[in-house]
Amino acid sequence: MMRKIIITGVKGGTGKSLISFLLLRELVNTKRVLFIDLDNTLTVTRLLGILHLDDIFNNDYNVSSWTYKNVSIIPLGVANQGKLQEFPKAYMDLVEDKDIIMIDSSNITNPVLSLEAKLSPQSELDLILVTTPQSISLKRTIDTLLSFKTIYPIAPSQKLVVLNMTKEEVQELQNDIPFVKIPFIKELFLKGISAESCEYPSILASIRDILYILDLTKILGDNNGNKRVY
Template sequence: MTIKIYVVGAKGGCGKSTISYHLALELSKKYNVLLVDLSASRTISLLFGLTGSLIEGNDYYTESENLGILSFSSYLNSKVDKDIIKTRYYEVIDEKDIVIVDSPIHVEPFLYLEQSISLMRSIVLPIAIPNEMIILATLNYVSNYFSGSVQGPLVVNMAKNPLSGYFTIPFYKDLLFKGFWLVKTPKEIEKLAEIVIHIKESLG
């Protein structure tokens, strides 16, 4: 059974793309994984040299071994044919075990479109920074728009100290200044991958 993981946050700069990338790398050691870039920044797409998008229908997919990368969002105000988009999407999703979605910080049309054309069991991983208002905003975002998903642990990223009740990832200077794609996967994200695998297996 293919399962989808939405990596979400209510604020930019919380590390969603970093966590999505390293989580995808870790899970691809065991599963066939697709990483979908729905973020407005298109960080993952640009990292892998994708200049187009699924919406536009050009240069939107690349893969290496067990990891595929798909650029979903578009800067252009493209006219969307939902049936065509769905066909393209499922051509890529076919045979994938896990689909990880690097989600936008705001609910926008492409997120609604993605949710409507790929109906499958899903897990939501909320990402926040150690700020009470951001944590609450992130939880509200999840409650309002991802209520149908199984909620994974709330991840507080770039924390100076462990926070009780949350899955915390400390601040790693190299992830920020060297480029997260050039740095070894932090042990906390390896642990997060184990949690995701456990949830996936519990869902059958």
């Protein structure tokens, strides 16, 4: 069964797209991935050099796709009615030969999420909600996680909270929700995200923790079929 990973949150500025980018970078080493970029500023698409920020702000792009080796990208951003109508064809042209669908969405109510769910109802779903550790943001995130089945038509097989930019120790979340902590790094916070800024060992270790918790390390192997060990 095809795996689907939705990475989203309840507020902006959580570093969600950096996490999406690093997970994508790991997965495409050995798996064929369809990446749907629903982030408001298409951060992953820009990191990959597919679109310029001016194109996004001017809404000067169509629903098209970009494919290189193991990854295909559909950049949508803020979807208007025209893009919603174009999406199904672009999606169906690419999804059939993929192992994993990844969706980076600025919010959980993006209409493309429900549309995509109807196009691939049999996928096994992993849900990652990214937040910062402030109590209000964390509460909204957990409330969303617990009520997800009322928002999205497919129940997730696995749910995970990522606490990004964490300065203090968090021991557990309510309802025993699994979580991964990513430490606060001042240099990254000040400089912003770039392809060169994604090499901090502590962040990469947290990305591998995410893969392990979601049981994705079992499907990652090298080109000879050997399993990669983290």
